Amino acid sequence: MRNPYLPYPVRIDKITTETVDRNLKTFRFVFLNPEDEEKFAYTPGQFAELSIPGKGEIPIGIASSPTEKGFVAFTVNKVGLVSSYLHNMQEGEVMGIRGPLGNWYPWDEMEGQNVIIVGGGFAFTTLRSSIIYMLDPQNRPKFKDIIVVYGARNPGMLLYRDELAAWEQRDDIHMHITVDGTDDPDWKYNVGFVPAITEKKITSAEDAIAIVCGPPIMIKFTQPVLEKLGFPPEKIILSLEMRMKCGIGICGRCNIGDQYVCKDGPVFSLAKLKKMPPEY
Amino acid sequence: MTDKIFTKDEWLERLGGVKGDYKVFVPVKDGDFHMFAPIDSGKKPDFSYQNTRLSPKGLVYPQSERIFEYSLDKQDEDAFIVKEAPKDYAPQAVVGIRPCDAQAFQIVKINFDNKEFRDPWWVQRFESSVLIGLGCNEPCDTCFCNSVGGGPFSEKGLDALLFDLGDAFLVRVITEKGQAFVDKVGGGAEAAQDAVDKAKRLALEAEGRMTSKVPTDKLKDKVVLDLFNAPFWDEVAFACINCGTCTYLCPTCWCFDIQDEAYGKQGDRLRNWDSCMYPLFTLHGSGHNPRDKKFQRVRQRFMHKLKYYVDKYGDGVQCSGCGRCVRYCPVNIDIRKVCARMNAYEG
Ligand SMILES: Cc1cc2nc3c(=O)[nH]c(=O)nc-3n(C[C@H](O)[C@H](O)[C@H](O)COP(=O)(O)OP(=O)(O)OC[C@H]3O[C@@H](n4cnc5c(N)ncnc54)[C@H](O)[C@@H]3O)c2cc1C
Ligand code: SF4
Numbered sequence: 239m240r241n242p243y244l245p246y247p248v249r250i251d252k253i254t255t256e257t258v259d260r261n262l263k264t265f266r267f268v269f270l271n272p273e274d275e276e277k278f279a280y281t282p283g284q285f286a287e288l289s290i291p292g293k294g295e296i297p298i299g300i301a302s303s304p305t306e307k308g309f310v311a312f313t314v315n316k317v318g319l320v321s322s323y324l325h326n327m328q329e330g331e332v333m334g335i336r337g338p339l340g341n342w343y344p345w346d347e348m349e350g351q352n353v354i355i356v357g358g359g360f361a362f363t364t365l366r367s368s369i370i371y372m373l374d375p376q377n378r379p380k381f382k383d384i385i386v387v388y389g390a391r392n393p394g395m396l397l398y399r400d401e402l403a404a405w406e407q408r409d410d411i412h413m414h415i416t417v418d419g420t421d422d423p424d425w426k427y428n429v430g431f432v433p434a435i436t437e438k439k440i441t442s443a444e445d446a447i448a449i450v451c452g453p454p455i456m457i458k459f460t461q462p463v464l465e466k467l468g469f470p471p472e473k474i475i476l477s478l479e480m481r482m483k484c485g486i487g488i489c490g491r492c493n494i495g496d497q498y499v500c501k502d503g504p505v506f507s508l509a510k511l512k513k514m515p516p517e518y
Numbered sequence: 519m520t521d522k523i524f525t526k527d528e529w530l531e532r533l534g535g536v537k538g539d540y541k542v543f544v545p546v547k548d549g550d551f552h553m554f555a556p557i558d559s560g561k562k563p564d565f566s567y568q569n570t571r572l573s574p575k576g577l578v579y580p581q582s583e584r585i586f587e588y589s590l591d592k593q594d595e596d597a598f599i600v601k602e603a604p605k606d607y608a609p610q611a612v613v614g615i616r617p618c619d620a621q622a623f624q625i626v627k628i629n630f631d632n633k634e635f636r637d638p639w640w641v642q643r644f645e646s647s648v649l650i651g652l653g654c655n656e657p658c659d660t661c662f663c664n665s666v667g668g669g670p671f672s673e674k675g676l677d678a679l680l681f682d683l684g685d686a687f688l689v690r691v692i693t694e695k696g697q698a699f700v701d702k703v704g705g706g707a708e709a710a711q712d713a714v715d716k717a718k719r720l721a722l723e724a725e726g727r728m729t730s731k732v733p734t735d736k737l738k739d740k741v742v743l744d745l746f747n748a749p750f751w752d753e754v755a756f757a758c759i760n761c762g763t764c765t766y767l768c769p770t771c772w773c774f775d776i777q778d779e780a781y782g783k784q785g786d787r788l789r790n791w792d793s794c795m796y797p798l799f800t801l802h803g804s805g806h807n808p809r810d811k812k813f814q815r816v817r818q819r820f821m822h823k824l825k826y827y828v829d830k831y832g833d834g835v836q837c838s839g840c841g842r843c844v845r846y847c848p849v850n851i852d853i854r855k856v857c858a859r860m861n862a863y864e865g
């Protein structure tokens with residue numbers, strides 16, 4: 239059995255600054271040993287440990303989709319020791335990634351359903367992975383309507399702006415982009431908080447599953463909106479964060495009750511969460 | 519298999535003789551307390567002890583362990599590539615381990631060695647260890663192993679068990695691994711019936727002397743949220759100073775941290791025991807902390823051992839009844855009382 243703590247060596251292939259405050263960057267990695275890419279077979283919703291020798295490891299959601307070949311990508315917010323160091327690294331430098339880790343969005347259950355995606359702030363990463371995955375011609379027929387509500391504080395804080403604009407033009411995905419506020423007179427999309435826009439734009443819970451990712455406050459106010467629309471807690475899917483180390487359910491750090499967020503999560507249905515201690 | 523008998527002198531002398539085949543650890547006195555040390559550490563082996571202050575879990579799962587190494591020198595071809603640190607997994611024997619501490623390895627095994635993931639370091643060191651127990655003629659008044667599936671002469675998790683008959687040890691082999699070790703030790707004599715009877719009597723008497731009875735039978739039927747929201751956690755935690763002693767001494771606490779350390783152009787990745795009693799344990803980078811209050815951390819420790827583990831694995835509590843946390847907690851927080859309270863709580 240492969241040592242589950244040992245990262246695959248990768249090279250930073252491309253760095254993109256995503257937001258105007260420069261606090262979010264997307265890192266594309268290429269595996270030093272091509273055969274490792276196959277071993278790193280992942281499903282949207284999973285995460286990995288970015289492993290920087292000399293600094294440490296941080297759990298980050300996988301932002302690329304398995305349908306994109308030749309690289310894996312992560313979008314990282316600059317917060318503390320490891321993420322700040324990573325922000326100063328250059329294309330071409332070598333580090334490690336370890337994974338894929340955790341469970342994924344319930345793709346089997348989502349087949350044949352309308353998929354509602356509600357995202358806020360930089361938690362949009364695994365949602366990007368999911369959208370790219372669903373829009374792949376091989377996969378698109380498996381889902382009915384795809385409706386996305388995505389918000390950030392202001393236009394400059396939206397991730398993946400080029401892709402958002404391209405999705406806006408398509409008719410096989412319905413985008414509702416929003417910002418909390420803006421002084422840009424040319425702003426073409428919505429203004430308002432994510433829960434309010436969700437209430438306005440989502441009209442039915444019929445044959446639908448909702449995936450919600452964002453800051454705790456957004457999740458807290460989006461939940462009642464979805465419940466009012468008639469989403470049962472089994473069909474509201476959330477992705478959680480906890481401080482982590484091993485990422486494989488051994489170090490004991492990330493538990494909520496008897497569940498390890500790193501192994502039994504990070505994806506949980508609201509129905510499941512309601513039975514767990516509210517300690518997250 | 520028949521029991522063997524050794525005079526204590528012969529046993530000790532022969533233990534010294536297996537050094538070439540096993541690294542042998544024995545209890546020694548260190549200041550006011552006992553600990554496990556290599557047989558050739560220069561300290562006299564002392565089998566007339568109650569239990570070591572620090573549990574022997576560190577012999578399988580070191581308190582601080584170098585797991586990986588790497589070069590940070592850009593000139594090196596393999597710079598920044600993380601590699602396994604070389605390790606020695608030569609056979610080791612822990613001789614004189616108490617039954618509760620041996621059972622503790624079985625309790626934590628499911629964490630380190632399960633269907634999905636195997637912790638390679640724990641597993642290899644555990645598999646290269648032989649555990650030779652020493653039955654407890656005189657259990658402490660804080661011991662409660664017999665409430666949690668063990669007993670002062672329990673064979674669970676042991677490869678062989680020693681009975682202290684006064685001037686001699688009766689050695690009972692339990693597993694093949696234990697047989698191989700006892701064969702290497704050699705010597706001894708077949709135990710006579712009166713020695714076997716005496717061993718049996720000692721075990722019965724020890725059981726009879728155990729006064730702590732801790733009820734755990736109802737824990738699994740409780741609703742987790744009822745226990746989580748029970749009104750007594752503030753009171754249980756009131757005196758706790760979050761020192762972490764209970765978790766470090768505990769043979770069944772397994773939580774760890776992973777840290778990188780760099781020395782010039784060379785670096786190591788280490789894993790170190792950690793403790794849920796510390797606020798940093800769950801602090802997010804954003805500043806959010808799901809367990810920022812003391813009572814939440816105290817609740818986590820007891821709920822983990824006595825409810826989450828019970829629910830997750832369906833195989834009893836995550837406690838082997840050694841009583842260390844009761845003996846050494848500076849403010850006398852007593853897991854036996856907390857367990858009884860949880861077991862009796864009606865939501
Ligand atoms: C499943 C999952 C997915 C995530 N996805 C993303 C993502 O896509 N983009 C992103 O920017 N951030 C994401 N995060 C949060 C990210 O892990 C933290 O921001 C990061 O660990 C901070 O590390 P640091 O060293 O910069 O901060 P420090 O505060 O210096 O942290 C020190 C150590 O604490 C731990 N730690 C601190 N905060 C967290 C946290 N929130 N979660 C887990 N471990 C933590 C890490 O082990 C870290 O090495 C995710 C977290 C989880 C659990
Ligand atoms: S030993 Fe006692 S005071 Fe220290 S953390 Fe444990 S319960 Fe609290």
Ligand code: SF4
Nearest residue numbers: 768837838840841843
């Ligand atoms: S919680 Fe206390 S009694 Fe239980 S195993 Fe740990 S140290 Fe021993």
Ligand code: FES
Nearest residue numbers: 483485489490500
């Ligand atoms: S991060 Fe180690 S158990 Fe989840």
